[in-house]
Amino acid sequence: MAKSKEDSKKDINRLKKGKVVEGEVLAKKSSKKEAKPTTKKQKPTQNKKSTSTKTATSKSKKKETETKVKQSKKTTKETEKTKAKKIELEVKEEIQEEVSDISLEKTILEEREANDKKAYFFPRVLAYLIDIMIVTVLTTLAISIVPENKNYNTYLTEYQKLQSSFLEGSIDQDEYVNKTSEIVYDIDYNNVLPMIIEVVILILYFIVFQFYNKGQTIGKRLLRIRLVSENDGDVSMNQYILRSFIIPSVISKMLIIALVLFMGRTYYYYASFTVQGIQTVLIIVSIFMVMYSSTGRGLHDRVAKTKVIMTD
Numbered sequence: 001m002a003k004s005k006e007d008s009k010k011d012i013n014r015l016k017k018g019k020v021v022e023g024e025v026l027a028k029k030s031s032k033k034e035a036k037p038t039t040k041k042q043k044p045t046q047n048k049k050s051t052s053t054k055t056a057t058s059k060s061k062k063k064e065t066e067t068k069v070k071q072s073k074k075t076t077k078e079t080e081k082t083k084a085k086k087i088e089l090e091v092k093e094e095i096q097e098e099v100s101d102i103s104l105e106k107t108i109l110e111e112r113e114a115n116d117k118k119a120y121f122f123p124r125v126l127a128y129l130i131d132i133m134i135v136t137v138l139t140t141l142a143i144s145i146v147p148e149n150k151n152y153n154t155y156l157t158e159y160q161k162l163q164s165s166f167l168e169g170s171i172d173q174d175e176y177v178n179k180t181s182e183i184v185y186d187i188d189y190n191n192v193l194p195m196i197i198e199v200v201i202l203i204l205y206f207i208v209f210q211f212y213n214k215g216q217t218i219g220k221r222l223l224r225i226r227l228v229s230e231n232d233g234d235v236s237m238n239q240y241i242l243r244s245f246i247i248p249s250v251i252s253k254m255l256i257i258a259l260v261l262f263m264g265r266t267y268y269y270y271a272s273f274t275v276q277g278i279q280t281v282l283i284i285v286s287i288f289m290v291m292y293s294s295t296g297r298g299l300h301d302r303v304a305k306t307k308v309i310m311t312d
Helices: 002-117 121-145 149-169 173-189 192-212 218-222 237-246 248-260 265-292 299-305
Strands: 223-231 306-312
Touching: 121 192, 121 218, 121 223, 121 265, 149 173, 173 192, 173 248, 173 265, 192 237, 192 248, 237 248, 237 265, 237 299, 248 265, 248 306, 265 299, 299 306
Parallel strands: none
Antiparallel strands: 223 306
16 A cells, blocks of 8 residues: 555656646747747738838939939020020110111211201301391480480590500509509499390390290391200290300399499409400300301300201
């Protein structure tokens, strides 16, 4: 009985060991079986990664091709724009050359027409002399109505005596200048009213009458010349005023009247002498410009933007 018990214990231990061994074997087999599907499952992940890289590369290639196409399109557009700009510039240059040629032809024709129509020097001088004679007649008639100033005649006779004595050599130059400065002031001061009448008649004749008579005085009408604007239009009143400041010396006469009335005896002679000297220089310059300029326009014409032309 004792052996049997020991034998039974041994058998139990063996069975336990066998179960343990079988459990280990089964565990190993199960682990192997479980490991196999894990390896099988890992394979599709690798495929997925490869496919994703392939799609990424394909997308990058597509983007590169698209960018290349866009760049080529841009370059073609830019080249087309540059070509169009070059063509436009060439066309504009050709048009400008044609316009400049046409403008030159027009200016040449206008200069020829102006030279054909311009009034020459001698008709203008004769017309001006006729007008000055008419103005002097009108001023003498107007002054004859005014009562005579006796002081004016006395100072005028003294001035004539002073000139004759200086020419004879009885007085020297310094004495002559001092006495003439005083006498000239007295003469002009007593002659203010006739000077004002002369200025008024000059304004009425050369400005107002010529404006309403369409650029013609009596002298201009007799010699068939006419005053027009530089663009062959009508002359405005302001242009007549500017023109008359230089010829027929309206501004200088007005200045002399102002100097007589508001300047003293000591400075009047020198101031009036400078005003008259400037006026004579302006007249001489205008005469030479009318004579020798291609357009026949004097200084008074250029200041007033006018010209004198021949009429039919």
